[in-house]
Amino acid sequence: MAVQINPSILSADFARLADEAKAVEGADWLHVDVMDNHFVPNLTLGVPVVESVARATDTPLDCHLMIEAPDRWAPQYVEAGASSVTFHVEAAAAPVRLAREIRAKGARASMALKPATPIEPYEDLLPELDMLLIMTVEPGFGGQAFLDIMLPKIRRTRELISKHGLELWLQVDGGVSASTIERCADAGADVFVAGSAVYGANDPAEAVRALRTQAETATAQASWACDH
Ligand code: DX5
Numbered sequence: 001m002a003v004q005i006n007p008s009i010l011s012a013d014f015a016r017l018a019d020e021a022k023a024v025e026g027a028d029w030l031h032v033d034v035m036d037n038h039f040v041p042n043l044t045l046g047v048p049v050v051e052s053v054a055r056a057t058d059t060p061l062d063c064h065l066m067i068e069a070p071d072r073w074a075p076q077y078v079e080a081g082a083s084s085v086t087f088h089v090e091a092a093a094a095p096v097r098l099a100r101e102i103r104a105k106g107a108r109a110s111m112a113l114k115p116a117t118p119i120e121p122y123e124d125l126l127p128e129l130d131m132l133l134i135m136t137v138e139p140g141f142g143g144q145a146f147l148d149i150m151l152p153k154i155r156r157t158r159e160l161i162s163k164h165g166l167e168l169w170l171q172v173d174g175g176v177s178a179s180t181i182e183r184c185a186d187a188g189a190d191v192f193v194a195g196s197a198v199y200g201a202n203d204p205a206e207a208v209r210a211l212r213t214q215a216e217t218a219t220a221q222a223s224w225a226c227d228h
């Protein structure tokens, strides 16, 4: 699967979201961080804003729900126009049922793991998902330092994907930048969320291109990609 770069609008200017979406044209997805001030200690945006952003851009929306009770709320984000919806397994009451509901409504279903949540208990769930998100910071804020200690989990997850022959995308989110993206790609990630590294750059579209080039080069040299 080709490398994908998903800029996170958490680091964009929330008063100019339509312009900020256009500023990263060429990105694969727009990553939208939904926070409820309960699952994480921060509050961002909800369904009405997602509806407006979906209308304002042709780039598909990758909604990352950092919220309690995703079983109740996630389907509404599909209806709002998200093409991919990620819920946190730590918050979901019935992750299999929820993933099936997201897919049935027509979006890609994705499940996220906080840094302290292991992948191994969820091996049997992977066929139910289109993407797995491994958080490489504690969720809640942009601009945090990348957690290198997550690299073994990325590697083990890539091994599980290969072992089962799945078409599962492996996303990383948090502290992904020019200085960390190659390590993520080498470990097995293929979808890269970047907030401050894109919107903090003078030219966000150029930052996306540069990150893509770095990730593609690192993937071409990675042992996990050679097996395919
Ligand atoms: C953090 C969010 C991220 C955030 C990443 O909880 O899920 O998507 O925007 O920001 P950076 O890339 O600046 O670490």
Ligand code: ZN
Binding pocket: 008, 031, 032, 033, 064, 173, 193
């Ligand atoms: Zn995110």
